[in-house]
Amino acid sequence: MGLLSTLSIGTRGLFAAQLGMDVAGQNISNADVEGYSRKRLNSTPDYRYDGSFGQMGFGVDVISIERMRDTLIDQQIRRQNQQVGFFSTIDHTLEQIENVFTEPGDTGLQHYVDQFFDSWHNVVNNPDELSARTMVKTNAQILNDVFHNLSGELRALKENINEKIRVKVDRVNELAKELYNLNMEIGSVEIGEQNANDSRDKRDRILKELAGLIDINTVENEFGQISVTTSGNMLVSPAGYRQLEMTTKVVALPDGTENRSASIRFADSKRAYSPRDGEIAGLFDCRNKVIPEYERELDTVALALVEKINEIHEIGYSLNGYTGMSFFDPETTGASDINLSAEILSDVQNIAAATGGAPQQATRIAVAAGQMNFGSAPRQLSKTLGRLWDGTTAPPDSADERARNVVRGSVSVATGSGLTLQENVDYHIDYVSGTMQMLHNGYDGQALTVDFNYDTGQFNGPGDNSNAVRIAELRNELTMAPDPLGNETNTFSQYYSSFIGRLGLSRNEASANLETRTYLVQQYESHQEAIAGVSLDEEMAEIVKYQHTYTAAARVISTTSQMLDVLMNM
Numbered sequence: 001m002g003l004l005s006t007l008s009i010g011t012r013g014l015f016a017a018q019l020g021m022d023v024a025g026q027n028i029s030n031a032d033v034e035g036y037s038r039k040r041l042n043s044t045p046d047y048r049y050d051g052s053f054g055q056m057g058f059g060v061d062v063i064s065i066e067r068m069r070d071t072l073i074d075q076q077i078r079r080q081n082q083q084v085g086f087f088s089t090i091d092h093t094l095e096q097i098e099n100v101f102t103e104p105g106d107t108g109l110q111h112y113v114d115q116f117f118d119s120w121h122n123v124v125n126n127p128d129e130l131s132a133r134t135m136v137k138t139n140a141q142i143l144n145d146v147f148h149n150l151s152g153e154l155r156a157l158k159e160n161i162n163e164k165i166r167v168k169v170d171r172v173n174e175l176a177k178e179l180y181n182l183n184m185e186i187g188s189v190e191i192g193e194q195n196a197n198d199s200r201d202k203r204d205r206i207l208k209e210l211a212g213l214i215d216i217n218t219v220e221n222e223f224g225q226i227s228v229t230t231s232g233n234m235l236v237s238p239a240g241y242r243q244l245e246m247t248t249k250v251v252a253l254p255d256g257t258e259n260r261s262a263s264i265r266f267a268d269s270k271r272a273y274s275p276r277d278g279e280i281a282g283l284f285d286c287r288n289k290v291i292p293e294y295e296r297e298l299d300t301v302a303l304a305l306v307e308k309i310n311e312i313h314e315i316g317y318s319l320n321g322y323t324g325m326s327f328f329d330p331e332t333t334g335a336s337d338i339n340l341s342a343e344i345l346s347d348v349q350n351i352a353a354a355t356g357g358a359p360q361q362a363t364r365i366a367v368a369a370g371q372m373n374f375g376s377a378p379r380q381l382s383k384t385l386g387r388l389w390d391g392t393t394a395p396p397d398s399a400d401e402r403a404r405n406v407v408r409g410s411v412s413v414a415t416g417s418g419l420t421l422q423e424n425v426d427y428h429i430d431y432v433s434g435t436m437q438m439l440h441n442g443y444d445g446q447a448l449t450v451d452f453n454y455d456t457g458q459f460n461g462p463g464d465n466s467n468a469v470r471i472a473e474l475r476n477e478l479t480m481a482p483d484p485l486g487n488e489t490n491t492f493s494q495y496y497s498s499f500i501g502r503l504g505l506s507r508n509e510a511s512a513n514l515e516t517r518t519y520l521v522q523q524y525e526s527h528q529e530a531i532a533g534v535s536l537d538e539e540m541a542e543i544v545k546y547q548h549t550y551t552a553a554a555r556v557i558s559t560t561s562q563m564l565d566v567l568m569n570m
Helices: 003-029 071-101 109-125 130-190 197-213 278-313 342-346 466-476 492-532 536-569
Strands: 039-050 054-067 217-220 226-230 233-237 244-252 258-266 359-361 365-367 384-387 412-415 427-430 435-438 448-451 453-455 480-482 488-490
Touching: 003 039, 003 054, 003 536, 054 197, 071 130, 071 197, 071 278, 071 492, 109 130, 109 278, 109 466, 109 492, 130 197, 130 226, 130 233, 130 244, 130 258, 130 278, 130 342, 197 226, 197 278, 278 466, 278 480, 278 492, 466 492, 480 492, 488 492
Parallel strands: none
Antiparallel strands: 039 054, 217 226, 226 233, 244 258, 359 453, 365 448, 384 435, 412 448, 427 435, 480 488
16 A cells, blocks of 8 residues: 555545535534435445455545435324314314304394394384384394395305415415426436435425325335325326316306305316315315305204294284285395395385284185286286185275285195196285286186185284284294204204304314324424434534544645655655
8 A cells, every 4th residue: 555545545535524514514504494404424434455454444435415304204294284284274264254253242143133133022012103113124134134244254255265275276286396396306316326315305395385285195216206196196206297277166046146166176187186185175175064064054043033933924914904924035045135025125014013813715716718818928027817805705906905814825726627836936926915916828718716815804903012022032932953853942042052152162173183283293393303403513513523534634645745755756
């Protein structure tokens, strides 16, 4: 072994020390960078065989720069991050729903329901005063507006979720493209048996973010490239990546509005895609299950109010002594379109605070063939067939004369052949004026028979408050949530309070799940930080070590050089 070999040993020592300084400097520079993994220089003694002495040292050999990271912990973090994404979305949506209902408080639905029934108590005390009836109408309209606003806010939440899904899908597409590019970058480095350390750090950060959006599983090949699947579908592979796209379905609702529902599919195959976890899965769950649940509950309360109050109001008597009028629009489909009936909107005197009379069957009305005249234009609105009457007196012939009080829902119309017609399909009944109108000319030229019940009209006078008392008492009566035997178990307030209570419990459950998953992620990240995190004290010690190594290697080279000079000058 000669001086030239010694010079080579010193040179390799300089190189290794300089590389070690670079690695330590890189660690120190990125100590505060999220997702950075500490790097370590791996080296081994180099040697060669000497015929006289056997193996002789030949300096140091740098094997690799290794990334200090536990990939199994990364998998655990990604798995829990999917749950964090899901429950954070559920928790946030439930918080928004709580903000919509604002219960308990003076702006919540319960407050306005109480005000509405309070105004009925005022009618009980002052049944003949128009001001008391006006207050009932006003509070009912306010209550309707509250229902409309709540329904609209919940619907707006669903619309906003559609837009959020679109934003998240765009981000998934961006991350999928980045992962593919990193696959190419890592493969090109590691195919030469080197480590693509910083590229792997970046890929782990992207995978963590992607796991927060959708459920993912990863498999790595021998070249360090990964395949990412989601819900059984390939998203990224060493050969390419797939993009997602949005589709929108529009559904007409019973209240006349439209519901827009966004869905996801793969752009290449057009196959529908529904993630099983992550933020996007949470958004779908909120839009399709969570929010609709509270929409249904709100509709249930609105429809119960309409049904129960109309049921009593329709058998009561107005100030003018007429009955059969609904208080709320009987065509109401839910909270979004609850409204007062046309009779109450037109005149508060039609509020039925009194009772009296008894239903009785009228004499059958026979309509001879040819009596229905629809005019020559088929699209012309059908003309009134005539007024219903009880058959005991002369038919009303005055346009201003009201017919007897027809009992709502009791009218039956049949053709001469025995075919029973359908109300609001073949004919329409105006229960206030007692008139019947055919809706199309399909039965023109046929004989019809009309049966109905009417009220005998024993009106007890404008001072009677007995029907108002019955409506006011609905506040405390069991009107909702029937048991298996059909017995109602809740008042309006109890039912509403119960589903608001369930909302609070659901929020607590979602918050607890989110807190648990967040804690697990923090614990896993803490374990990972102990492995991959940079200790400045340790890196400073490494710098001092490499500094001394570099100085000593330089001294070896300097001394060897001097020895070579002496030898060459001999």
